[in-house]
Amino acid sequence: MHDGHDRSQGWLPDWRPADAWRADMSPDWWQWVASRDSLTSRLIEAAGDRDFRVRLIDQRLGRPRLDEARALALDPRQQAWLREVALCIDERPWVVARSVAPMNRLQGQRLAQLGERSLGSWLFRQPDLQRSRIEVTHRPAPFFPEQGPWGRRSVFQHGRFKVLVQEFFLDRMADDLRLPSR
Numbered sequence: 001m002h003d004g005h006d007r008s009q010g011w012l013p014d015w016r017p018a019d020a021w022r023a024d025m026s027p028d029w030w031q032w033v034a035s036r037d038s039l040t041s042r043l044i045e046a047a048g049d050r051d052f053r054v055r056l057i058d059q060r061l062g063r064p065r066l067d068e069a070r071a072l073a074l075d076p077r078q079q080a081w082l083r084e085v086a087l088c089i090d091e092r093p094w095v096v097a098r099s100v101a102p103m104n105r106l107q108g109q110r111l112a113q114l115g116e117r118s119l120g121s122w123l124f125r126q127p128d129l130q131r132s133r134i135e136v137t138h139r140p141a142p143f144f145p146e147q148g149p150w151g152r153r154s155v156f157q158h159g160r161f162k163v164l165v166q167e168f169f170l171d172r173m174a175d176d177l178r179l180p181s182r
């Protein structure tokens with residue numbers, strides 16, 4: 001039963017700078033995992049004439065995981081905006097993402113108003129957008145039941161808005177794009 005506590009607290013994140021994984025990652029996956037432009041745009045291009053959509057899994061106020069709080073320099077006891085989505089091609093999830101934004105005047109409203117529009121389609125329109133370095137893990141998403149080879153995270157900033165975006169590439173994407181297993 002979901003008692004409102006985040007069971008993923010036990011998840012060991014193991015985030016390391018992308019370069020630390022380069023020797024273990026195929027060049028095909030490096031193109032996806034280390035890219036700094038919009039993942040939404042890349043997925044739409046890779047989908048070709050197949051349908052792309054953002055499926056909202058969950059959006060709520062909640063406590064961030066410890067590794068998320070640390071990435072945002074947030075007190076882990078503070079509530080934050082949590083948004084979980086699946087980026088789907090022809091209804092098949094290729095990527096699942098969990099974004100965490102400190103709860104204050106502007107941030108939550110931004111995320112709450114998005115619905116099933118891509119966070120990236122808004123973020124990458126901001127002229128002053130800043131993105132931290134990309135960190136990578138090989139552990140699967142703690143909030144979604146499917147496995148995948150790589151996860152990545154980075155913090156986006158635009159003015160006072162700050163959001164930690166975590167994206168987990170799923171095995172289905174590797175299958176559909178005939179990418180190597182890692």
Ligand SMILES: C=C(O[C@@H]1C=C(C(=O)O)C=C[C@H]1O)C(=O)O
Nearest residue numbers: 038039040085097117118119120
């Ligand atoms: C940051 C981006 O936005 C994408 C869309 C997301 C959403 O709608 O919640 C979350 C993560 C990203 O994969 C991007 O397109 O690069």
